[in-house]
Amino acid sequence: MVFGEALVVPGEFFLSPNTAIDDNNLTILWHTVGKYQPCVQTHKTSPPRYFPKSLIASKYVFVKYDTYKPPLARPYQGPYAILERNSKAFRVSISGGSDWVSIDCLKPAYLEEEDSTPTSPHVDDPTSSSHHLGARPPAPSPKDGLRPTSSRTGQLIRQPDLLDL
Template identity: 30%
Template sequence: MIDRATRWPEAVPVSEITAQTVAKVFVTTWISRFGCPATISTDQGRQFESDLFISLNKLLGIKKIRTTSYHPQANGMIERWHRTMKSAIIARGNSTQWSTELPIVLLGLRAAIRADDNVSPAQMLYGTNIRIPGVFFEPKKLDKSPESYTSDLIRAMENATPLKCDHHGKHRSYIHPDMASCDYVFVRTDAVKKPLTPPYEGPYRVLEKQTKFYKLEVKNKTAVISVDRLKPAFILRNDEVYDPLTCVKNETAPSEITSKPGQMKSMDKNASATKTRSGRIVRPVVRFAL
């Protein structure tokens, strides 16, 4: 767990990730210390989508936002912090008993100065530094007296404003231009799949379009999918026929359409015959229309 404003992290080792265990840890670790948050963001784990966790949020007056599937960028702050925490545990050199190293690792991460705003999560939360082992300090940084340092820190905290990250959200995935007008889309499968498995599933019907996600009808259920995993699907309606030479849609050719689905009817071989400069008569390959 991590606070989006101060970036104060909490991590609790558990033996199972059932809904009851996760809800209990959330209450005893976060809510008992900092109170009820207004909004929380989670992934689509079954423990977060359970009736128990939803009822807990309603009881505490918490609005829950869930990310789209296979899209960790939607909750990038905690996903990126996982890498930092794992690197710190590895640096301790006791990966087999990592749960015993976790409190010291959290102490160091909470007191670490961030490069973007030059403050630590502890300073953002408490307004002052937390006391840590002396080996963490550098003597050249202790020139100022504690009184002046505290005054400067309080003044800086009073004038603190949210930082504007210029690099955040600059990376944009390619989105097909026809996504705005399509009624059906294919969904990319980002899960681990067997060899020779198609990379996309579908097509699925679009129910609602948003800037960052689409609501789709997937197997008679509503699914929210990020636009980064979608591409448009072009489906031929029953009243449409495409010319085999020009690939232009022709909706005024009812004679080429059969009334029974699955029945094939061949197109006229002489309808599109052309004459070359040498005088030869060239006929296109025989095509069939549904």
């Protein structure tokens, strides 16, 4: 075959006008072809996605936006309050408005529950413990006359033991 030449098909692919078509051969061909059936189509479902069970009961969520973020940027924004729930999306209160967000972009927010009664210790109450931020643990008792010192962050600094030579 050369580019620009006419396409030539061999004559053996065509029946000559003198060949008679036998009805017997035609019925055999028809039955043979009739035995073939199309393949059963398989419906491939997508694998189930991960869905945190605590998302159903949570009051607040974090939202992940699929945009470019600079390095060390937070992947989730929020927490935002949930207004309404659906099987595929939640209505979330975002900056004064509300918006439907897909559950694929949500992560449950675990926030501390605030009590209605104050639990802060009083300064003049001698029985209250001082387990709040900034309180240093009591210094251990000195042994063998060495006094342990502490750093500016409150960590204890051990003095090295003297070598007996």
